[in-house]
Amino acid sequence: MHLIPTNCHSIDQLLGGGIPSGKITLVYGAYNTGKTSFTLQCSVACARKRLKTLYIDSDDTFSTTRLSQIAFNDLNAVSPKIILFKPKTFQEQGILFEKLERYLSNTVALIAIDTITSLYRISLKGPEETFTLNRELNRQLAILTEIAKKYDVALLLTSQVHSIMTEEWSLGRIEPVATRVLNFWSQNVLYLTTTEKHPVRRMTLEKHLGKKVKGISCSYVVTLTGISTDLEQ
Numbered sequence: 759m760h761l762i763p764t765n766c767h768s769i770d771q772l773l774g775g776g777i778p779s780g781k782i783t784l785v786y787g788a789y790n791t792g793k794t795s796f797t798l799q800c801s802v803a804c805a806r807k808r809l810k811t812l813y814i815d816s817d818d819t820f821s822t823t824r825l826s827q828i829a830f831n832d833l834n835a836v837s838p839k840i841i842l843f844k845p846k847t848f849q850e851q852g853i854l855f856e857k858l859e860r861y862l863s864n865t866v867a868l869i870a871i872d873t874i875t876s877l878y879r880i881s882l883k884g885p886e887e888t889f890t891l892n893r894e895l896n897r898q899l900a901i902l903t904e905i906a907k908k909y910d911v912a913l914l915l916t917s918q919v920h921s922i923m924t925e926e927w928s929l930g931r932i933e934p935v936a937t938r939v940l941n942f943w944s945q946n947v948l949y950l951t952t953t954e955k956h957p958v959r960r961m962t963l964e965k966h967l968g969k970k971v972k973g974i975s976c977s978y979v980v981t982l983t984g985i986s987t988d989l990e991q
Contacts, residue, residue, distance in 0.1 A: 760778070760779040760867070760910065760912070761773075761774075761775040761776035761777065761778055761779070762776045762777040762778075762779070762800055762803060762804055762867060762868055762912045762914075763775075763776040763800075763803045764776055764777065764796070764799060764800055764803065764985070765799055765800075765802075765803045765984070765985075766799075766978065766985055766986060766987045767987060768976040768977075768978070768987035769961060769976060769978065769985070769987060771976075772948075772961065772963050772974060772975070772976050773946065773948075773963070773966070774966065774967075777800060777868070777912045777914055777946075778912060778945075778946065778967070779867070779906070779910045779911055779912045780906050780907050780910050780911070780912070781906060781912070781913065781945040781946065781967070782899070782902065782903060782906060782913045782915060782943055782944045782945055782946070783912065783913065783914050783915070783944065783945070783946040783947075783948070784874075784915050784916075784917060784934065784940055784941075784944035784946065784947045784948065785797070785914065785915070785916045785917070785948045785950065786916065786917040786918070786919055786933075786934035786940075786947070786948070786949060786950070787919060787932075787949060787950030787951060788919055788932065788950075788951070788952065790952070791950035791951060791952060791959055791980075792950060792959060792978070792980040792985055793872065793873070793916040793950060794817075794819050794820075794821075794824070794872055794916070795824065795828070795980050795984050795985055796916075796950075796984075796985050797813075797870045797872045797914060797916055798820075798824060798825055798828050798984070799828055799984040799985050800868060800870065800914055801813055801840050801868060801870055802825070802828050802829050802832070802836050802840075802984075804839070804867050804868045805829075805832070805835065805836040805837075805839035805840060806832060806835075806836065807867070808839070808865070809839065809865055809866070809867035809868070810839045810840070810841060810863075810865050810866045810867065810868075811839065811840050811841065811866070811867070811868040811869070811870055812841050812843065812858065812861055812862075812866060812868070812869045812870070813840050813841065813842050813843070813870045813872075814843045814844075814845065814851070814854065814869070814870065814871040814872070815842060815843065815844045815872060816844075816845055816851055816871060816872065816873055816874065816876045816877050817872055817873045817876040817916075818844065819872065820842060820844070820872070822837075825837065825840070827982055827983055827984070828983055828984040830983060841861060845877065846877075847877055847881075848877040848878050848880070848881045848891070848894065850877075851877050851898065852894060852897065852898050855898050855901045855902060855905075856901060858901075858902075858905055859905065859909075862905070862909050862911070866909070866911055867911055867912060868911060868912045868913075868914060869902070869905070869906075869911055869912070869913050869914070870914045870915075871902075871913075871914070871915045871916070872916045873915070873916045873917055873918055874895075874898075874899075874915040874916065874917055874940070875895075875917045875918050875934065875935040875936055875940070876918060878891055878895055878935065878936060879918060879935050892936060892939055895936055895939050896939055896943075899939065899940075899942075899943040900943075902943075903943055915940070915944070917934035917935055917936075917940055918934070918935045919932045919933060919934055919935065932949075932951075941965070944965065945965070945966075945967055945968045946963075946965055946966055946967065947963070947964040947965035948961055948962070948963060948964070949961070949962045949964055950962075953977070957979050957980065958977050958978070958979055958989060959977070959978050959979065959980065960975055960976075960977055960978075961975060961976055961977075961978055962974070962975040963975065977989060
């Protein structure tokens, strides 16, 4: 098992060294918690090791400006090693996953999907479609799992979230969209949250190498150059 560094010492410690190859790592959190910045940062870390990333922008949030900020002086060397795909529908996303093996080689170390549930959520128009869409999401994740194992690449997924209401009709916990499906297929799960101490965020490890964990977390900030655990920035 190889590890993809996140370029943040505390986060790498949290994950036991980085994003593991051959497995799915899920990162979920509310808007403005840095999911896309984290994904770009891991892609840049790969490129700096002369390895490629297949970056699937299902949320239409990929920004060349943000990439240039995170890559900084390395942009010219980094950008050719990030291969960008932009599916427009949930069905297109599934077809792309079926064809991903065409783009794999021994220099591809990371497949990043931001976000895995964006097009899924857009397709949800009523309860009657949930079963069909969940079955398709299961199929897509099964394809990705097989690719991760077969080619020993790391799979990094981000997900949108929704709130679970309590009996008192107040906001309860936050969960990723399609929680059961994503938790079933993901060996590592990271939950990103804001804190009362702006601009500090919190990253909590909920699952590691297939096992649920509790109480393991670290603080971070989203800076101009990416995710940092140096809270003085």
